[in-house]
Amino acid sequence: MDLVRGGVYLANLNPSKGTEIGKIRPVLIIQSDSLNSINHTTVNILPLTTLLKDNTFLRVRVLKNGQLNQDSDIICDYIRAIDTRKITSELLTRLSQNKMQEIEEKLSWILGFND
Secondary structure, three states: OOOOOOEEEEEEOOOOOOOOOOOEEEEEEOOOHHHHOOOOOEEEEEEEEOOOOOOOOOEEEEOOEOOEOOOEEEEOOOOEEEEHHHEOOOOOEEOOHHHHHHHHHHHHHHOOOOO
């Protein structure tokens, strides 16, 4: 399967432990297309949730689009690497460059790149 950075796919995040996010849910691919193109066995993702929270710095809202059937929040502080075999669907939708920049700014802050 060809995964693309900025693409949203369904993934099986089970089993989860403790406060990890589980279930089959949409995830955003944040890994570079250079790494995706060599069929790397893992992929870095951010999970989406339909439990929307307003005014939180750690989330980015995306409106339903394409095969993404509900408005969702991307949870930017739940960065996770998963085996590519956990991806269970084709591309649901692809985020705009502006939306990806918004996510990158949050990731930069979360990961301390600006400290």
